[in-house]
Structure formats: C-alpha cells, structure tokens
Amino acid sequence: MKIETLEFGYFYHIYNRGNNSGTIFFEEKNYNYFLQLLSKYIVPIGEIYAYCLLKNHFHFLIKLKDESEISYERFCILNDK
Template identity: 60%
Template sequence: MYFVEDKIYHVYNRGNNKQPIFFRPENYIYFLYKVRRYIRPNCNLLAYCLLPNHFHFLFQATSMSVFMKQTTVVTQTQLSDGFKNLLSTYTQAVNKQENRVGSLFSQNTKAKLVSCDETKTDYSLLCLNYIHQNPVEAGLIQMIEDWPYSSYLDYAHRRNGTLCSKEIAYQLIDADWDNFSAFSEAILPEESIRNLY
C-alpha cells in the first residue's frame, strides 16, 4: 500500500472467500488490541468498524505511515508492515482457536484515498458515516449505537475509547460535530459510496 503524508485513507479487507474473520466476541477485542499495537503508532486512526467477515478503517497518514522500512523480503512503508503484522498475528491466533489452517483474509488489503486537494471532492465525512453505518446496512443491527465494534460510540460520547484520534478528526473532517448522531445517520448517496472503493 502506498500512502502520502497528511492524506486520509479508507482501508479495508475481508475474509478469504467472504468467510468470517471474527468467530467470538473476544476475537473483536483481540483484533483491536492488535490494531493498537501495530496500526495506531503508525497513523492517526480516525474511525473503524469490525464486522463478522470484514473491517474498515479511516486514518490520516503521518510521517511514520510513509517511513520506508526494510524487511527481510521487501522494502515497504511502516504502516503497510503494520497491517501485515496485524493480519498475520491475528490469523495465527484465530487458526489455532478454530483448529484451521491457511489464509483468513483476502490477499490484498485495499487503501483508497478519500481526502483530496481543493480541486477534487473530499470524501472523508462520507467515509466516516459509511464506516459507522456498515453494521446497519449489513442487517446486523437496527441502530448504529447497538454495534459495539466501531468507533461510533466514542464519537457519540457513549464510550470513552482511546483508539481513535478524535481531536484530529474534529480538525480534519468538516462536519457539524455538535450534531454527530444526526449527521451519522444521514442517507448516503449510492453514487458517492462508489468513490470510497
């Protein structure tokens, strides 16, 4: 994955062949622990949502994100290496738990630039809402606040989570943050969602 410092990205992946990646509630918690260890130090994490067979992140790239790191096989960005470690260590744990072997995730984690300069549309707010609405759209819950594995509850001040850089999100994403719950539930135009992938 290629990143530009200060830009905002939508990063996502899903289970291999659309299979589940989270089997128990504690799997979600363990994955977020790994996110705190491998991803959070290498970017400004702005939002996330974990679903039974896929995940979404919204983050701002930092100097650590784009720092080139030499591994035993390739040279890659610090953040790309973080995602590799996150998925690899999580897969090992779940494979052991589920008595399975092989790949848990699709081959390539995708990253889509959603912030742009003044000549292009900025999709950061749309992406934030899309990520938080994902469990409702998937039919897992009726109300956004009923899904515990997203950053929605942190922004809605219903949980005091520290994984996301909320203060940075308030600065970067042009939104009426005082009315977060209202704008989070706005219907998203289908044609705009295509720009998130």
Template identity: 55%
Template sequence: MQNYLLPLETGKVYHIYNRGINGSNIFFEERNYGYFLEKYAQYVGDWVDTFAYCLLKNHFHLLIRVKDLPDTDQESTHLKGLHSSNNFLSKHFSDLFNAYTKAINKARQRTGGLFETPFKRILVKDEAYFSRLIGYIHHNPQKHGFVNDYRDYTHSSYHSHLSLRNTKLSRDEVLGWFGNRAAYADFHDSLYNEQGLSDLIIELD
C-alpha cells in the same frame, strides 16, 4: 476505476478495508473483536490517526490518516528498507494481520491465512466525502443485516465519538468536522436511508 493498491503517503487520509479469504469469517466470538483492536493499537496505532472503524464478521473498515514517519537511524536493522511511508505502514498492517491470524489459528486449531491480500485502500480527497464515509462505515452493520439499527452495533466507533470517555480515536477532530456531538448524530440519522450512501458502496460489500 479505483486504484485499491495505491501507496500510503504521509499526511493523507485513507479508507482501509479487508475481508476474510473468499469472504469467510475473520471474527468468530466476542473476544476476537477486542483482540483485533488491541493488535491494531500495538502494530498500527502509533503511525496513524484513526477517525473511524467498524468490525464485522467477515470484513472491517478503517478511516485513517498516515502520520509522519519516526526519526530513524539509517543503519537500523529493524527499519532498513522501510523508510517510505508506504512500505513502513504496509509492513505494520501485515504484522497486525499475521499476529491476529496466528492467535485465531491457535484458538480454533486451524492453519493457513485468514485475510485476503493485499488489503485495499481508497484515498479520501475532500471533507464532504470524509464526513459521508464516516457515516457509511458506521451504517455498515445495518446495511449487511447484522442489526436493524446501526446505533445498536457494538463493534464500531459510532458511540465512541458520542462518549466522554478516553479514546485512542481522533475524536476531537472528527467532531470538529461535524461541529459537535449533536450535529454528528443528526448527520448519521440523515443517512439512515441507504440511498444517501449508494455512491459510497464499494466492491468489497
């Protein structure tokens, strides 16, 4: 049985995911997706290497590696009590969710929480699982019926890895695991049949 609340440790790779309370929506209009990524970059991006993401109406997936903690003054009030990577990064994710929820509540004249707590995570232990997990994350919109073809979905990192444009993703490392862009695309095509991803389906879905 998966331990979905395991600690976030420096240097390790995790599949992070969460959804709206009781499966309700967390993204309501197009601009919400970009705003979430902006807040992610602001609160979390400096402390992780981001390999892949997918944002759907009622949940999201991230594939990250935890970076080393910054050098800190033990007397710093901002970081006091947050010197473990788990506490430090968990607080930054909490800040992300709170900032995004505050903006959504203001825009939609609502109150209360938006995300289920705590957010879940799975430790990624081997490279073969890593590669297939990237495919799983990018195929998620097709799996849930948002598009007929995962390549048509605009709120995932699939096309960012194929692009030559600047990105905050750890694109070179991802492509290095697959070999090149063509191999990356071919691998995703080979997983087009959901049977190739059945062992990766998680309870969130």
C-alpha cells in the same frame, strides 16, 4: 500486481474481507484481539478516525501521521515485543 505506497499525512480507507466472504471474527475475544493489534501497529504511525468491525470484514478510516510525528525508535521497540 502493483504495490501501492502509503504517503505521510494522507487519509486512507483500509478494508478487508474474509476469504470467500467467510467469517474472520468468530468470538467476541477475536474483536478485542484485533483492536489490540490495531493499537499496537497503527496508533504509532496514524490517527484512527473511524472503524467498523463486522463478522466477515472490517473498515478503517485512518490518517497517517506526518513523518516528523513518527518516533521510529518507539515504533521499533513496540514491534520487538
């Protein structure tokens, strides 16, 4: 299996689907929790241009920030919590 490396400054369409197209968001609070995680892990390193959360899958259009725009110290502090 080839591992793709994401590059700074590029746009990416990131998507995923539940196993066997199964549900991944069972309740309204699941969507909110997912968006909180998105904010915690993606916002420090990228810009979110669009997203779509559906019952059994999701899509994001993000652009990774340039390496000089990322505060690794801040990112490490956020992930320690």
